[in-house]
Amino acid sequence: MNRPWKTLQPYLLATPQTLIFLMFLxxxxxxxxxxxxxxxxxxxxxxxxxxxxxxxxxxSSVSLSTYLxxxxxxxxxxxxxxxxxLPIAYYLTFCIERNSVRILxxxxxxxxxxxSNIIRMISWIPLLGRGGLVxxxxxxxxxxxxxxxxLLYSDFAxxxxxxxxxxxxxxxxxxxxxxxxxxxxxxxxxDMGASGFEVLKExxxxxxxxxxxxGTIFVVTLTMGEYVTVRLMGGGQSASVGKLISTQIxxxxxxxxxxxxVILLIITLGLVTAILRVVDxxxxx
Amino acid sequence: xxxFTRRRLIQTGLAAGAAVATARCxxxxxxxxxxxxxxxxxxxxxxxxxxxxxxxxxxxxxxxxVNDIRDKAQEDLGFKIELKALSxxxxxxxxxxxxxxxxMFDGEYFSLPLVIPSGNLQAIDVKxxxxxxxxxxxxxxxxxxxxxxxxxxxxxxxxxxYLKDKDSKEFSPTPTDWATLIPFQYNADTLGYRxxxxxKEISSWADLFDPAFNGKTSxxxxxxxxxxxAALVVEAAGLMTFGDKGNMTKEEIDQIxxxxxxxxxxxxxxxxxxxxxxxxxxxxxxxxxxQSMWSPAVTAVKAQGIQCIYAPLKExxxxxxxxxxxxxxxxxxxxxxxxxxxxxxxxxxxxxxxxRQGYYSAVPETAKQFMSAEEWDFWYEGKPAAVDMVDPFGxxxxxxxxxxxxxxxEERMGNVVVWNSTMDEQVYLVQKWNEFIAA
Numbered sequence: 001m002n003r004p005w006k007t008l009q010p011y012l013l014a015t016p017q018t019l020i021f022l023m024f025l026x027x028x029x030x031x032x033x034x035x036x037x038x039x040x041x042x043x044x045x046x047x048x049x050x051x052x053x054x055x056x057x058x059x060s061s062v063s064l065s066t067y068l069x070x071x072x073x074x075x076x077x078x079x080x081x082x083x084x085x086l087p088i089a090y091y092l093t094f095c096i097e098r099n100s101v102r103i104l105x106x107x108x109x110x111x112x113x114x115x116s117n118i119i120r121m122i123s124w125i126p127l128l129g130r131g132g133l134v135x136x137x138x139x140x141x142x143x144x145x146x147x148x149x150x151l152l153y154s155d156f157a158x159x160x161x162x163x164x165x166x167x168x169x170x171x172x173x174x175x176x177x178x179x180x181x182x183x184x185x186x187x188x189x190x191d192m193g194a195s196g197f198e199v200l201k202e203x204x205x206x207x208x209x210x211x212x213x214x215g216t217i218f219v220v221t222l223t224m225g226e227y228v229t230v231r232l233m234g235g236g237q238s239a240s241v242g243k244l245i246s247t248q249i250x251x252x253x254x255x256x257x258x259x260x261x262v263i264l265l266i267i268t269l270g271l272v273t274a275i276l277r278v279v280d281x282x283x284x285x
Numbered sequence: 286x287x288x289f290t291r292r293r294l295i296q297t298g299l300a301a302g303a304a305v306a307t308a309r310c311x312x313x314x315x316x317x318x319x320x321x322x323x324x325x326x327x328x329x330x331x332x333x334x335x336x337x338x339x340x341x342x343x344x345x346x347x348x349x350x351v352n353d354i355r356d357k358a359q360e361d362l363g364f365k366i367e368l369k370a371l372s373x374x375x376x377x378x379x380x381x382x383x384x385x386x387x388x389m390f391d392g393e394y395f396s397l398p399l400v401i402p403s404g405n406l407q408a409i410d411v412k413x414x415x416x417x418x419x420x421x422x423x424x425x426x427x428x429x430x431x432x433x434x435x436x437x438x439x440x441x442x443x444x445x446x447y448l449k450d451k452d453s454k455e456f457s458p459t460p461t462d463w464a465t466l467i468p469f470q471y472n473a474d475t476l477g478y479r480x481x482x483x484x485k486e487i488s489s490w491a492d493l494f495d496p497a498f499n500g501k502t503s504x505x506x507x508x509x510x511x512x513x514x515a516a517l518v519v520e521a522a523g524l525m526t527f528g529d530k531g532n533m534t535k536e537e538i539d540q541i542x543x544x545x546x547x548x549x550x551x552x553x554x555x556x557x558x559x560x561x562x563x564x565x566x567x568x569x570x571x572x573x574x575x576q577s578m579w580s581p582a583v584t585a586v587k588a589q590g591i592q593c594i595y596a597p598l599k600e601x602x603x604x605x606x607x608x609x610x611x612x613x614x615x616x617x618x619x620x621x622x623x624x625x626x627x628x629x630x631x632x633x634x635x636x637x638x639x640x641r642q643g644y645y646s647a648v649p650e651t652a653k654q655f656m657s658a659e660e661w662d663f664w665y666e667g668k669p670a671a672v673d674m675v676d677p678f679g680x681x682x683x684x685x686x687x688x689x690x691x692x693x694x695e696e697r698m699g700n701v702v703v704w705n706s707t708m709d710e711q712v713y714l715v716q717k718w719n720e721f722i723a724a
Binding site: 126152 | 375
C-alpha cells in the first residue's frame with residue numbers, strides 16, 4: 001500500500017506547479033508563436049501560415065533601427081547600472097561595520113519603488129523640464145544661456161529613467177554575492193602583501209561575478225521589453241521594440257506584434273544563455 | 286500492486302477524468318427555482334419587472350464613463366449599470382475581440398468600420414428611440430444649414446450611421462430604420478496654445494509647423510486622429526494636397542509621413558501624446574506651447590490658472606462623435622433596458638451634464654431644459670458668460686464675461702471640415718504612422 005503512494009507523491013506534488021506553468025507560461029507563448037504566422041486586416045486576424053509578418057519585420061529599415069536602438073538602451077542602461085551598483089554594493093559590504101546600518105542603507109536603495117511608475121515618470125518633468133530645477137540651476141549659475149532641451153524627452157531621459165528603475169535589480173544580487181565572500185580570503189591576501197586594487201581584481205570581482213550575472217539578466221531582460229518608460233521619458237519620440245509591440249497591439253495588428261514578440265523572446269533568451277555560459281550562477285542558489 | 290509508471294499514471298488519470306465528466310453530464314442538474322435573477326421566466330413574453338434584475342455592462346472612453354452619470358441612470362431607470370473606462374485603442378480592441386465582456390459599446394463613429402464587420406453589435410431600431418428625430422441633423426441626415434460640415438471628409442457619422450438592414454454588416458449611405466450608434470456626445474477639436482508663451486495669434490493649422498515654435502509643438506499619437514490633424518497642417522502649410530484627406534491613397538500616406546518624418550528630424554516636435562493627461566501636463570508645464578488638443582484638456586489647463594486658447598482656425602475644425610451601440614448578444618429584458626437607457630440618454634440630463642464641460646449633446650433642445658439660461662447662452666450660443674461657469678464637479682471653468690473660443694454651436698460644428706477617420710488603407714496608414722513615431 002505504501003509503495004505506490006511513495007511513487008506517486010513527487011508527481012502529485014509537482015502537478016499544481018506543472019499545470020500553472022503549462023497554462024500561464026507555455027500555452028500563451030505557444031499561442032503567440034502560432035498567431036505570429038497569421039494574417040490580418042484592419043479589424044480581424046485569420047489563421048494562416050504566412051511568413052509575411054517576419055518578412056515585413058526583417059525587410060523594414062525602421063524595425064532594424066528600432067532593434068538597434070533597443071540594444072543601445074540595453075548597453076547604456078547596463079553599463080550605468082554596473083557602474084553605480086558595484087561601488088554601492090562594495091560600500092555596503094566592506095565599509096559599513098554594523099549590520100543594522102547596512103540593512104537601513106539597503107532599504108534606502110528601494111526608495112524608487114515606493115511610488116507608482118507613472119507618478120515617478122511625471123515627477124521628472126519639474127526636475128528636468130525646460131523650466132525645471134536643473135535648468136534653473138544651470139541658468140542661475142550662468143552655465144547656459146538657453147534652457148537645455150535634451151534633459152527631457154530624449155535618449156538621455158530614457159536611459160536615466162530606466163537606470164533609476166532597474167538599478168536596484170543590479171545592486172541586490174551583487175550585494176548578496178559580496179556578502180558571501182569569505183572575509184578570511186581578503187585577510188589572507190592582505191597578509192600575502194596584496195594591494196587594495198589586487199584584492200579587488202583577484203578576489204572581490206571574480207567572486208561577485210555570479211551576482212553580477214544575475215543582475216545583468218534582470219537588467220537586460222527588463223530593458224529589452226520596456227515600453228512605458230521609453231514612451232513617457234522619450235516623449236513618444238523614442239523607439240524601442242517593446243513600444244513598437246505595444247503600438248501594434250493598440251492598432252489591432254496582433255500577428256505583427258506576435259512576430260516581434262517571438263523575435264524579441266529569441267534574442268533575449270540568446271542573451272541570457274550567453275550570460276549563463278560565461279558565469280555559473282548556480283553557486284548563488 | 287502494479288508499479289506506477291508515467292504512462293500508466295496518465296492513462297489512469299485520463300480515464301478517471303472521463304468518468305467524472307460523463308457522470309456529471311449524464312446527471313440532469315437540479316432545477317433552479319423560477320424567478321431567480323439567473324433564471325428569468327421562460328417564454329418569449331417580456332416582463333417589465335425583469336428590467337430591475339438587469340445589469341448593463343458598459344465599455345467606453347473616459348468622457349461618459351463617469352460615476353455621476355451611472356448613479357443618476359441607476360436612480361432614474363432602476364437597473365444596474367457597470368462602467369469600464371478605457372483608452373480609445375483598448376475600447377476598440379475589446380469591442381472587436383471580446384464581445385462577451387460588454388453589453389453596451391460607448392465608442393466613436395470612426396471605430397465603426399472596424400467594429401461593425403466583427404458582427405459584435407446589433408442594429409438599433411430607430412423607431413424605438415423616442416427623440417431620434419430631434420438628434421442634430423448632421424448625424425441623422427447629413428445636413429446642417431448648408432454649412433461646411435455637410436461636406437466634411439473622413440468618417441463623418443452619416444457615412445456609418447445606418448446599416449442596410451437589421452442583420453446587415455454594410456453601411457447604408459441613406460437613412461434606414463437601423464442605426465449603428467445612438468450619438469450623445471461630440472465636439473469640434475482644434476489646436477490649443479499658451480497665449481503667454483506664443484507671441485502671435487494662432488489662426489491656421491499651418492502654425493504647427495512654424496519654425497518659431499521649433500521644439501515646442503506636439504501632435505497626438507493615435508493614428509486615426511493624429512493623421513487628420515497632420516493632414517490639415519500640411520495642407521494649410523501648402524506642402525501637399527489631397528484627393529480626400531479622409532481616405533488617403535498609399536502614395537498620399539507615403540508623402541505625408543515623409544513630411545512628418547522630415548519635421549521630426551528638424552526637431553519641430555517636443556513630444557507626442559497618447560492620453561488626455563499627457564497633453565495637459567505638456568501644456569501646463571510649458572514644455573509645449575502649441576499642440577493638437579481635446580477641449581476638456583484645454584479646460585483642465587485653464588483650471589490650473591494658466592491661460593490656454595482653443596484656437597478657432599480659418600481652415601476649420603476636426604470633429605469627433607461618440608455614441609452608444611448594443612452588443613449582438615443582448616435580448617429580452619436586457620434589450621428593453623438598453624433601449625430605455627438610450628431614451629434616457631437623449632432625455633437631456635446627460636446632455637446638460639456633458640454640456641457644462643464643453644461637449645455637445647446629440648439633442649441640444651432637451652439638454653437646454655436641464656441647463657440654466659446663462660449656461661446655454663455661454664456653451665451653445667457663444668455669448669459672454671453672464672455668471673461664472675462651473676462644471677458638474679464644482680470647478681470654475683470660466684469667469685463671468687468670458688466667451689467660448691470659436692463661438693456658437695453653429696459656428697463651431699458648422700465649420701467642421703474633417704472627422705476622425707478610418708481609411709480603406711488603414712493597415713498601411715498604421716504601419717507608416719508607426720514608422721513616423723519610431724523614426
